[in-house]
Each structure stands twice: as structure tokens, then as C-alpha cells.
Amino acid sequence: xxxMKREKLEAAGWAVGSVKEFLxxxxxxxxxxxxxxxxxxxxxxxxxxYGLSQVQLAERLHSSQSRVAKMEAGDPSVSMDLLVSSLxxxxxxxxxxxxxxxxxEKKTGPRAA
Amino acid sequence: xxxMKREKLEAAGWAVGSVKEFLxxxxxxxxxxxxxxxxxxxxxxxxxxYGLSQVQLAERLHSSQSRVAKMEAGDPSVSMDLLVSSLxxxxxxxxxxxxxxxxxEKKTGPRAA
DNA sequence: TGACTATATGTCTTATCTGACATATAGTTC
DNA sequence: GAACTATATGTCAGATAAGACATATAGTCA
Numbered sequence: 001x002x003x004m005k006r007e008k009l010e011a012a013g014w015a016v017g018s019v020k021e022f023l024x025x026x027x028x029x030x031x032x033x034x035x036x037x038x039x040x041x042x043x044x045x046x047x048x049x050y051g052l053s054q055v056q057l058a059e060r061l062h063s064s065q066s067r068v069a070k071m072e073a074g075d076p077s078v079s080m081d082l083l084v085s086s087l088x089x090x091x092x093x094x095x096x097x098x099x100x101x102x103x104x105e106k107k108t109g110p111r112a113a
Numbered sequence: 114x115x116x117m118k119r120e121k122l123e124a125a126g127w128a129v130g131s132v133k134e135f136l137x138x139x140x141x142x143x144x145x146x147x148x149x150x151x152x153x154x155x156x157x158x159x160x161x162x163y164g165l166s167q168v169q170l171a172e173r174l175h176s177s178q179s180r181v182a183k184m185e186a187g188d189p190s191v192s193m194d195l196l197v198s199s200l201x202x203x204x205x206x207x208x209x210x211x212x213x214x215x216x217x218e219k220k221t222g223p224r225a226a
Numbered sequence: 227t228g229a230c231t232a233t234a235t236g237t238c239t240t241a242t243c244t245g246a247c248a249t250a251t252a253g254t255t256c
Numbered sequence: 257g258a259a260c261t262a263t264a265t266g267t268c269a270g271a272t273a274a275g276a277c278a279t280a281t282a283g284t285c286a
Contacts, residue, residue: 088141
């Protein structure tokens, strides 16, 4: 397993605080978390691309601003189903999701910071 | 929206029984269901590839045979998180998942019926 | 500084998902 | 047809995620 991911995961609020807990994370757990983080980033990018605030997106999703914030923050309480269906409602295609999951952030134009 | 998917979805137990309900399914709903069905097929393929029974896979996943059956059947009670983490535990990579989601069933060798 | 907008965090209640169990339905082999 | 193995289906208690609300923390502009 690749090391030095701990801080990144901790930053997103995942329970990987202690070294022991970190070592307890299986490869599968790690990959799953990374996939969700990739989808989170993708959601934020897409929201900004359409110039929506979190509140506006929440309305579209029939959800709340706090949940949108958690989605984008990669909060552990957010499921992959929610991330994916939100992305789909923002017009993402299966191919877009596949790209995100694969770890290939699509660099769309000058915005791609 | 592409038509003539109803029977396929009904077969998997999704609540798309009436025409009205079917029309009520948004494009996003449909795509999400299709993605999950693709992951289901992928899970079954992978299990068989390793020559495991549903019971044996359930043990690996710390789950039950019935849940494995539901995962493979594309049952609506199965989340994408569960499908994905199961696939990861069976050795799938992000790229494998991306391929499945994109709708590209990997034809691995002669088995690929 | 105060007002305003956007985003983040904490915590509730309710809804949905999970694993487990029982049971049903093939498919084999004897 | 009985016995056996594999898979499917129905149900339920307990676990997890959902939306909602309050509140906190930027950031901007007057």
C-alpha cells in the first residue's frame, strides 16, 4: 500500500487518525475513499462550471446546503450513490464518471486549476 | 430518453412497473440503475472467474449469501457503495470499475459469454 | 465595524441499507 | 424421488445515511 496518504484522508474527516487505524485500512478501503474524493472534486468542479452556489445546487437536488457541503468535502457520511446521482443530475455522463473514477480529472479549458 | 428499457429494469425488480412510473424515471435515475446493473454483472463475472460460490464470496465480504445474490441480481436494496467495495475486495482496480461504469464489459478470454 | 453572501460543521429525526435468517427454487447425482 | 449443492426471494432488527436546521467560519464591500 502506498504510504503518505494519511494527512489527505484525515483532512477530509475520515477516521484514519492513529497510525494503527491507518494501518488497519485495507487497500480496498483506501481505493474506495479515493474514488469518493475524486467524485467529490468532480461535483464541485461541475457546480462551479454552472456558476451555482451550494444552496442553488441543493434546490436542484431537493437536498440541503449542508449536505452539498459535505458531499464536496468528502465527508464519510456521504454515500457513493448520492455523489453519483448528484453528478448525473448536473449533466455528467457515464463516461464522465468513469473518467473521474479512473483518477483522470478532466481538465476542461482554462478553469482546470 | 431511450425507450424500451422497461422490461430489463422490471426484471431486476426496480419499481418501474407502470407506464406512468416509467415515464417518471428521469434520465439520471435510468443511468444510475444501468451503472449499478453493470457493476452487478461485473461482480458475478469476477466471482465466477475465481471459482467462488456465493457463500464463499459472502464469507470473504463478511456478509451473507442472500446479499450476494441480491447484489448480483441488481436488487434495488443494494447500494453502489456495497457493489464497489465488494468488487474492490475481489481485486478489481479503479480502472476496472471505470470500464464497467462506462458500459464497456471487459471480455476476458473465452469466458466472456 | 457591520451587513451580506458563501461555505463549513454539529446534531437531530426519519428513511434507507445491511447482514442474518428462513425458505423457496433450480440443478446434480445417486 | 431423496440427498445434496447453488442460487433466489422475503422479512426483519439494527446500523448507516438522508435531509433539515442551527450555528460557525470565511470572504467581500460599504
